Structure formats: structure tokens, C-alpha cells
Amino acid sequence: MNRKEDIFKGMKEALLKGDKDEAIRLSKLSLDMGINPLDSINRGLTPGIQQVGKLWEEGEYFLPQLVIAAECMKAALKVLEPALSEKGEKKQEIGRVVIGTAEGDIHDIGKTLVATMLSVNGFEIIDLGADVPIIQMVNRAIEEKADLICISALLTTTMPGQKRLIELLREKGIRQKFKVMVGGAPVSLQWAKDIEADSYGENVIEAVSEAKRLVGA
């Protein structure tokens, strides 16, 4: 079989098995072999993470598998990215995202996972962390000329922060400048519609496809 294909297949497997060392090893090997790092990302790593997402949707994979796969991907990208810039082939930035967990909420695993996945899919991420005051989220979005604001809430008590974000954008007359995506365990499509968010990311995989749709990628 084509050695290139072996590498891509191996990368996909490494993500599915959560084998960080293997992901790093194959990434280094791919560079030694002169394989275009963009190819490795598009044909090896990305299919791997997408398969992980599919298994999550089917109820086969759970949070630990998702987190570890994302870490494998980040580790692999750390190896590949310098080579990308060297070649002048900067991964095309398809959008700028300000992301954070709503004020009062310290949960961040889902949010961080979404940030990682958006990043590996070509978005420039400004991750504000957890417990972010809504006004800060808005101000940073303006400063960073973001295309998309992603706000997560894991508690029913902090969900209203998502509503306030949208209200605040309206008050400042800048609602149209940003797309807003909401997510988090108690959040639903109905809630997203009620507060007039632009999108609802039910899980990490959907968050990525929705983000791409919102920026027109």
C-alpha cells in the first residue's frame, strides 16, 4: 500500500485509540518523508477527529475519548504547524472566534473542546476561559474583530448569561456584527431560538459544522 496512505491511516487510528505518542511519531515521520503537512491534517488527522465525533453521536464514545483525541490532535498539530508556516502554507484562517463559559459558570471542558476543534478546523480562537463577565465577552469580540462569539453554560443558573449577551449586543447596536452560537448541557435548540442566538452547538462536532456554516466556509 502507498506509504503516504499508511501514514494518514495511522494518524486516524492514533486519534481513535487516543495514542498521543503515535500521533506525534507519525507527524514527525510524515515531515521526514516530505509529505505536505496540510495533507496530513486534511487526510489523516481531520478524518480521525470526525470519526471520533461520529462515534460520540452514536453513543459509542464518551467524554474521555473526545478529550484524549483532541489532545492527540493538538500534539500532532504542534509538530506540523511550524512546517506549515515554513512552507508559507499557513492554514487558511476561516474565521475569528471569541469563546468562553458564561459568567458565574466555571465549567470549561466542553468549551475547551470546542475551542480546540474549531482551532484545528481553521478558526483563529480567542479563548477567554470560564466565568467570563458578559461585558468582557462583548468587548473582546469588538477588540478582536471576531466573526463568531461562542458562549457555553453548564448550569441552568448561568444560562441567562447567554440571553444577556445577545441583549447587550443589541443595546450597543452591534447585534449584526457577530454571529452567536450557544452550547452547554442544559441548553437546547428551543432555548437558542427563544433567545435569538444564531446557532446551537449540541455537541463538539455540531459546533464545528455550525461555526463553518455561520462564517460561510
Add this chain to the structure above:
Amino acid sequence: MKSALQELIFKRGVLFDGAMGTELIARGLSSGEASEEWNVKHPEVIKEIHQAYFQAGADIIQTNTFGGSRLKLAARELDNLVREVNIQAAKIALAVKPPEGFVAGNIGPTGQFLQPVGRFTPAELEEVFYEQASLLVEGGVELINIETMYDLEEAKAAVRGSRRATELPVFASLTFSQTRKGFYTIMGNDVPTSLKELEKCGAEVVGANCTLGMPEMFELVKLMRQNTDLPIIAQANAGAPQLKDDKVTYPISAEEYASYAEKLLEAGADIIGGCCGTGPEYIRLMAPLVKREKPGR
């Protein structure tokens, strides 16, 4: 288990309380505050909520300490309050307890993850839970209720820590999602394994709360009943939060919730309460339907 509580659970369906967070928000809790701060800042409000639940007919109410573990408080830089928050919470509840009522010390997740997903070991989390349980017991609670655990391993650490802290009864609930393949926690724990392992660690009552509405909880109770001989506790949400007329509401009404509570009892639940979106009215309507002889047992 303490004989009075054990007798009660044996004799008839037992009524737990409803949501605390929902009630606090209705009374002005802002998203910048930790619910537990109100044990110190507004104890009279907490007292009022406990009273409302006892008056509505709850047999057992829970202290306002869901996020009262050192690690959870630390994330808000409130860990210096861990002792005060837990002891105060217990004292407030005990002050309004009727003679036939019980006060449970509520313990929720730390918000941190065990390795390899997070940084912590089971032993470290067990210490945190040991501390919180000890404080609640010092404050005078009569049982420990561990709930909304989404990681079986963290739940086990909580049961072990509580077990080390006290001989009082320890209840443990996980929160399950309904996936295509059945009921699992977000960490991938299944129902049979979870209930078995919680019992092995020393929980005397096991069950589930949060994430699910009543129809789903009904299905889950049936599954749990098949997988344990221990008493089962079940507390469903009043559905997923919605926005109506600018307010956060929950779709399942008190009447509908109460009629489902009856079904949970028939399906094998022994202790029934309410989670997110429920309130004293829910408990009041549930009381006659839950606090009676358990059918077929």
C-alpha cells in the same frame, strides 16, 4: 442505616425536596454569585426555602451546599469559606426541621476531572469529599446525599470520603443522559456497573437526578430497579429550560410532574424528589401520591 429513616423508607414512599437553584434565582441570586454564599449572606432566604419544602410535605430536605466542596469553591476563590458555608447551611436547615423531618447534607461534583481527562487522582478527590462530609456532619445533618455526579469514579470517591467521615446513611445519585445506546453518564458509565460499584463503596441508597425530564426518568427507574436491591432515589428535571416572556421556565407543570411521580413509585423508586425547575408547589402536589404504601412491595 439509622433506624427511623430506614423504617420510613421501608414503610412507604419517601418525599425529597425540590430544586434549590431555581428557588434562589427566583429570589434574586445573580449569575456572579455562588449559591452557597447565601448561607452566609442571606441565611433567612435559605431558611424560607427549606421551610416551604417542609411545609409542602417533604420528608427530607437538602442543605444548600451543592457546590460547597473546597475545590468547587476554590474555582470562585471562595475556598476560605468552606467551613462556614457547610456548617451554616446545616444549622439553617436544622433550625426549621419538624420533628418527623430529616436534613440531608448535599454534596455535588467538584467540577474538576480525574486523570487522564483532568489533573486529579481519586485519593485527592476523596479527601475533598471527606472534608465536606465531615463539616456537614459537624453541622448536624442526619444523612449525606451525593448527587448529580457525572463520573462514576468521582461519585465513588465521594461515597468513600463520606463513608470515612460518618456512619450516617450515604445516598448517591448519578446523572445519566439518554443516548442512542441507552442511559450513560457523559463519562460513559452504564447503569448496572454504576449501581453495583456505588453499593460496594458503601452507599445505602442509589439513584439518579438531573439531565432527564420525567418521561425519561420513568424509563431509567425501571432499568435501575432491575439492577439493584438497594432503595432507589429519583429526581427528574421539570424538562429542559425555556424562555417564555423573557423568563426562564420549565415545560413540565407541577400537576404533570406529580402524576409522573406516582408512576416512578410504581416503577420501583423508593425516594422521589424534584430537580431543576421544580419548587414547593411540585412537592405539595407530589406528597399524597408519593407518601403512601409502595404498590406491589
